[in-house]
Amino acid sequence: MTRETISFVYVTYIASTAEKVFEAITRPELARRYWGHENVSDWKPGSKWEHVRANDERTVELVGEVVETSPPTRLVITWANASQAADPDAYSRVTFDIEPYDDMVRLTVSHDELQAGSGMANGVQKGWPVVLSSLKSFLETGRGLDVFAKPKAA
Template sequence: MTRETTRFVYVTYILSTPEKVFEAITKPDVARRYWGHENISDWKVGSKWEHIRANDERSVELVGKVIEVSPPTRLVISWANASQADDPASHSRVAFEIVEYEEMVRLTVTHDDLIAGSGMANGVSNGWPTILSSLKSLLETGKGLDVFAKPKAA
């Protein structure tokens, strides 16, 4: 039986350089400022990466492997909840494509091989727009968004 998969694609344009965008994704101290998490790895093909909550608990929430890296234009990683790290079938894939456009870059994030209807698929469709909007805000204004904010009650 073949599992049904889905993908999520998000494209944004950022007044920045490819180097700064790539650094924002891969440098823990920068990621903390717009994501509330740190992405920890040596960013070499085959190396593990961990997504660690930047709070007192420092919990590892996501894990994966570096699949492809070509700074500052492309990064591809596998992606899974830390609790499912040993189950390859639960891993999805995230590709970051960074293309220079004069004074800005186009950042395309493609998160694919998601199990259709899964909690992960639902989570990333809500999470990526917030995270990438915060990344854009940080690089353009120096301040990220509150990615943990909740909608105001009506």
């Protein structure tokens, strides 16, 4: 039986440079300012990466491997909950394509190979829009959004 997969594609235009967008994704001290997590790796193909919560506990929440890196225009990583790191079927793939676009950058984030109906697919669908909005705000204004904010009660 083949598992059913789903994918998501998000396109964001950012008044920045490809270099700054790539750095914001790959440099832990920058990612923590708009994502609340640090992406930790040496960013070489075959290397491991960890998504570490930027708080006192420093919990590793996501893990994966660097598949491809072409700074500053492309990064491809695998992606899984740290608790499922030993399960090859738990991994999905994230591709960051960064394209100069006049005086801005077009960032396309493709998250594919997700198991349809999984908690990860649900989390990705809700998570990427706020993370990418926060990245845009951070690069354009110097201040990211609260990615942990919850809807206000009516």
